[in-house]
Amino acid sequence: MELSYDYRKTRIAIGAFDRINVNEVSYSFLFENEAGKTLKMEDGTGRAYQFSHEELSRLSSLGRLRIEPDFFHPEKAARQQQSSTSLLxxxxxxxxxxxxxxxxxxxxxxxxxxxxxxxxxxxxxxxxxxxxxxxxxxxxxxxxxxxxxxxxxxxxxxxxxxxxxxxxxxxxxxxxxxxxxxxxxxxRGNRNRVLGPEEVGLLMKEVRGYMSLERPTIKTIHENVQIAFEDRNAERKERGLPSLKVPSRETTRRAIRALDPFAVITARYGEAAARKKFKPVLNGLNLTRPLQRVEIDEWEIDLMTLMHSSGLIDLFTEEERLQLGLDKTTKRWTLTVAICCTTRCIVGMVISTAPKARAAVQVLQMVVSNKGQWADLVGALGHWDMYGIPELIVTDCGVAFKSQAFRFACADLGITKELAIAGCPEVRGTIERVFNTVALDLLPRLSGRTFSDVVSKGDAKPEERAALTFDDLAFVLVRWVVDIYHNTPHRGLDGKTPAETWRRLMGKWGVRPSPDMRRSRLVFGHRMTRVLSKEGLTVLGVRYHSERLADWMLRKDKCDVDVRWHPKDIGAIEVRLGSDWFTVPAIDHELDGVPAQIWLSATRDVRSRNPKAKRINTEVVQQAIKAISERNAEAMALANLVVEDWSPERIAREEKRIFRGVRFGKPKQLQKAKDGIGSSFPAPEAETSRTEKTASKKPASARRKSNATDWTIEDN
Known part of the structure; x- marks a missing residue:
């Protein structure tokens, strides 16, 4: 059986003196015609609105219309003030x-x-x-x-x-x-004070002592009241004045209970405790879309881990290991996590030795990037494809989140950034609860857990069990997030899992797409200045050139230009020429998509075989890059969870140490012998001598005609 309701056949009766409440807004009746009823708002503005009969009928069926009969009737208006409530x-x-x-x-x-x-x-x-x-x-x-x-x-x-x-x-x-x-x-009753003004003043002086960090009891306060009145009465007796009436214990108790509860808790337990006790608990945030609100926070990992790994340690020098904390020492690391509050999915996670601005920027970059490669390399059964540009990011007032780099990155991506109230972790309740989940669910699975206090620690010595390597830590974090946390029913999602909620809401609302690589370089890339010469630009031994750079060099001569360089892909850079930014590719196109750390490791490996060589075969370097990438694919993917140091000082140090006086090029083709039998090639000394002489006259790239993008400028 189907039920239908025709609003057009129903008309709401309203009297001339009735008060009409529509969605909790009060109106009075003006007049009625065939179209509907005209009502005037009772807010003093005099504004009037017309409601059709169908609209009023619909509002009534939805429970949004309330009529108070004869509310404005002259005879009833006065009597309404005599009643404390209109509902019996x-x-x-x-x-x-x-x-x-x-x-x-x-x-x-x-x-x-x-x-x-x-x-x-x-x-x-x-x-x-x-x-x-x-x-x-x-x-x-x-x-x-x-x-x-x-x-x-x-x-x-x-x-x-x-x-x-x-x-x-x-x-x-x-x-x-x-x-x-x-x-x-x-x-009814006499509500006047029984105590006189002087008695009340003396009573309240002692009662205010209840608001103290020493937290005296009501019994103690009443004893103080009795002592104070005894002393005062002794003084009055000497002056021939009548004694004051000593308040009873019940009077003292009522005076204490009459104090402002918030002020009492603040004075006795602190502001944080008072705020937690009296802050109203409502329905929370009204969120409907994925990435509508993302919370980011830092947490010190509760582990004493050995931060070294056989797969990752070979990619770093001893100095870099010390900077990253991979020096085989036990220490705590900081985990920076981003969570989508709507779906409870973790959308970003990086590890650093200390809270820093670069960690905040890197986790933001992870939020807008597809994280499927990390899930695949650790053998996760689920997908980590939760990414996109958030609408709002909420953080605490940490230095990293107030940094210019993080603020500008959010602004460039069109993300609204909000700082939560300092000292109020409950404002960021979602991310705080995630850290609690990590502490209670993940960490007990790991060796070397650092116990929070002496009582729980007992005779245990976690330093002796701190056998967890960085690879282990990163592996466990990714597997736990993708396969356990994202697939565990969540109370805040009505028993649904974060992954399930993400899929459902993505199908309904979608998210803003991630920035392309060019915008990523501009937003997340490292800022630096390079000298533009005939050979183009060079960063970490990689030469970049284009026709646009060559044209700019003709008009500006040798000059400094601003560069954006991204360590995750050294195949291209962004260069500012005038007021605009342009993409400039590397001369060696084999470097597309190659991370800077792989490039450094490969060039170190090649140079270690011949430290005195002034020219490095690019094909040999490419083979080293391929070998290192295949051998350490998992380690390098997990290394993306680490906040690396690519400061200008480090880049300058690496360029001086590895690339000074070194040129990259392909090996020369063998020439046929003059007698037609076999091939001839110059001796290494002769080749090196000729190369150095040629280099003093014009750059080596000027002789390379096989690559259309090998731009250079010749001297006249």
Whole structure:
């Protein structure tokens, strides 16, 4: 059976003095026509709105329309101020019991009056008292609503009212209905202070001592009050003045309870405890889209790990190991994590030796990048394809997140950045709970866990069990995130998993696409200045040139230019010429997609075989790059989780150490012998001598015609 409701056939009746509440906004009635009703807002602006009959009917069916009859009626307006509430059902229990008794006797009297069995004289009411009690009992829903043995005269249905009182109740009910039976008994009593001004002042002086970090008890405060009054009364007695009345313990207790609770907790336990206790708990954030809100925070890994790895350590020099903490020593690392608050998916994660601006920028880059390669290389069964440009990023007030590099990166990607209130981790509740999950679920699985306190540590010596390498740590982190955390039902997602929620919301809303490689170089690349010469630009021994650079050199001669260089791909750089940025590729196209660390490792390996060579065969370097990449694919992928040091100082140091006085080129082709038999080639000394002489005249790249992008400029 199908049910239908036609709003066009329903019309809402509104009186001239009614108050109309639409979505909790109050209106008064102006006029009505065939199209609908015109209502005026009651906010003092005088604005009026027309609601069609269909719209009012729809609002009523949705529970968004409330009408208060005769609210603006002149005769009822004054009486409305006498009632503390307009709803009898909302009255306190004791007040409701009194009204219930009055209503029951009024209804019983009116029924007997309609039957002609009673009139409003004292004699008639007294003669029918027993009958009135019986009928009132029938109208009463509960004979003992307070649930006590002695409910009191005002609420006990078995105690009838006096004839005059009953007539007043009937008259009030006829005038204002059931609301006319409301009383003001709760306002009775003497509410003036029993204590005098001097007594109150002395009492409160001692009571304020309760607001102390020493946290005295109420008993202690009352004892202080008694001592203070005894001393004051002794002074007054010497002056011939009457003694002050000593407050009772109950008076002291009530005075303490009358203090501002927030101020009390702040004074006794601190501001953080007061804020945690009194901060309202609502429904939380109203999030619907993936990456609508991303929280980023830092956490010191609770492990004493040996930060070295056979697959990764070979790619770094001893100095680099010391900088990265891969020196076979036990130390703690900082984990910087980004989480999508809508889906609870972890969308970024990097490890550093200390919180730093570069870590914040690198985790942001990870948020906008596809992380599938890390999941594949550790053998994860799930996918880590949660990426895109967030709408809002919320961080704490750490130095890394307030850095210019992080702020500018967010601005360039069109991301709104918000700093949470300092000292309020609950504002970043989602990421804080993730760290708790890591501590409780992941870390117990690992060796060498550092216990948080002496009690839990006991006789254990985690230093002796700190056998976890960096590869192990990175491997476990990625597998735990992809296969365990993302596939565990989450209470905040109504029992669904983060991965499942991401897939569902991605299909419905989607996310902003990641920046292309050019924008990534401009946003996340390292800033540097290079000298533009006839040979182009050189960074870490890699030469970059293009037709645009050659044209700029013709007009500007030798000059400094701004460069953006990304260590994850040294196959191209961004160069600013004038006010615009342009992509300039490496002369060696085999370097496309090659990370800087692989390039350094390969050139070190080749140079170590012939330290005095002035020319390095690029084909040999490419073979070394391929071998290192294949042998250390997993290590290099996991190394992306580490915040590497690519500061200008390090780049300058590497260029001086490895690439000074070295040229890269392909081997010369063998020439046919003059007699036609075999091939001839110059001796190494002759080749080197000729190369050096030629290099002094013009750059080697000027003679290379096989590559169309080998741009250079000849001297005249």
């Amino acid at each position: 059902s909302a009255l306190p229990l004791t007040h409701n019991a009194r009204v219930a008794k009055r209503s029951a006797y009024v209804e019983a009297f009116l029924e007997m009056e309609r039957e002609g069995k009673i009139n409003r004289t004292d004699a008639a009411i007294k003669a029918n008292t027993e009958v009135l009690i019986g009928k009132a009992t029938q109208f009463a829903e509960n004979l003992n609503p307070l649930g006590v043995a002695k409910p009191g005269k005002s609420a006990d249905i078995s105690i009838p009212p006096k004839p005059r009182t009953l007539r007043n109740w009937v008259k009030a009910a006829e005038l204002d209905g059931q609301a006319g039976l409301l009383d003001a008994m709760h306002l």
